[in-house]
Amino acid sequence: MDLTIANKNTEEFSNLIKSKERNTAEGDLKIGVDLGTANIVIAVVDQNNKPIAGVIREANVVRDGIVVDYINATRIVKELKIELEKILGFKISKTATAIPPGIIEGNTKVIKNVVKAAGFEISKVVDEPTAAAIFLGINDGAVVDVGGGTTGISILRNKKVIYTTDEATGGMHMSLVIAGAYKITLEDAEIIKKDINKESENFVIIEPVVEKMASIVKKAINNYEVKKVYIVGGACTFKRFCEVFYKELKIDVIKPANPLLVTPLGIAMCSNN
Numbered sequence: 001m002d003l004t005i006a007n008k009n010t011e012e013f014s015n016l017i018k019s020k021e022r023n024t025a026e027g028d029l030k031i032g033v034d035l036g037t038a039n040i041v042i043a044v045v046d047q048n049n050k051p052i053a054g055v056i057r058e059a060n061v062v063r064d065g066i067v068v069d070y071i072n073a074t075r076i077v078k079e080l081k082i083e084l085e086k087i088l089g090f091k092i093s094k095t096a097t098a099i100p101p102g103i104i105e106g107n108t109k110v111i112k113n114v115v116k117a118a119g120f121e122i123s124k125v126v127d128e129p130t131a132a133a134i135f136l137g138i139n140d141g142a143v144v145d146v147g148g149g150t151t152g153i154s155i156l157r158n159k160k161v162i163y164t165t166d167e168a169t170g171g172m173h174m175s176l177v178i179a180g181a182y183k184i185t186l187e188d189a190e191i192i193k194k195d196i197n198k199e200s201e202n203f204v205i206i207e208p209v210v211e212k213m214a215s216i217v218k219k220a221i222n223n224y225e226v227k228k229v230y231i232v233g234g235a236c237t238f239k240r241f242c243e244v245f246y247k248e249l250k251i252d253v254i255k256p257a258n259p260l261l262v263t264p265l266g267i268a269m270c271s272n273n
């Protein structure tokens with residue numbers, strides 16, 4: 001599996017978000033809104049799927065695919081849309097958005113309503129693992145999305161999702177064990193968790209959570225012939241994450257650069273203009 005292009009694109013997208021700049025585009029732009037438990041991201045790619053611009057905001061308005069704070073979710077998406085329009089230099093309207101695997105129709109409707117209320121017209125609703133798989137160019141294997149609140153597993157065969165499950169262990173649980181270990185607040189633990197200088201000490205504390213995630217994945221893929229596992233989502237950022245997964249799964253574990261940005265870029269790629 002060659003992740004060279006995927007890695008180049010996530011690196012470029014990450015730099016665009018940080019610099020608040022835009023790339024030159026070819027053809028029509030495609031946009032994707034990712035309403036996550038920990039982050040809301042809007043990604044823009046061009047007709048060749050080259051990253052053009054992006055915005056991100058940490059937010060607490062969605063819990064595992066369910067909108068728990070409609071007003072603030074709408075406000076944040078609206079603000080991010082305006083921010084993005086300033087970067088692009090023009091107004092945007094059509095966007096794709098995504099739903100986590102296995103959520104019910106009513107919740108999908110609420111996600112669509114948030115995006116619409118923020119001033120977008122929805123071009124497509126895609127499920128998150130499919131978006132990640134499309135971005136990575138995967139036809140077969142398991143996509144594991146370790147997000148803020150959950151570990152979502154999707155098994156793909158011939159580009160189709162044949163099985164999905166979502167279990168409540170994510171980055172939030174890592175922050176909880178760090179908070180417990182240091183006797184600090186969850187907010188402080190969240191900051192310490194992301195401190196690259198504390199990565200080795202942090203990993204010792206959160207390793208049991210990663211082992212739990214790996215055992216969730218093992219159980220999920222048990223009845224399927226899965227040869228490779230692709231890890232995405234912000235909570236797999238730790239250097240030793242794949243090593244722990246490999247120990248449990250004994251199959252190839254592949255993590256792209258900037259795993260947090262994979263699904264948002266995939267959503268944008270899926271947009272029908």
Ligand SMILES: Nc1ncnc2c1ncn2[C@@H]1O[C@H](COP(=O)(O)OP(=O)(O)OP(=O)(O)O)[C@@H](O)[C@H]1O
Nearest residue numbers: 036037038039147148149150171172233234235237
């Ligand atoms: N550098 C980092 N080191 C460790 N954890 C990180 C890092 N960056 C982000 N995270 C964690 O990743 C999680 C967010 O990941 P992501 O943006 O993929 O989730 P989400 O899409 O908002 O959530 P979900 O998919 O569960 O709805 C948070 O728990 C955050 O603390």
Ligand SMILES: [Mg+2]
Nearest residue numbers: 036037147263
């Ligand atoms: Mg997510």
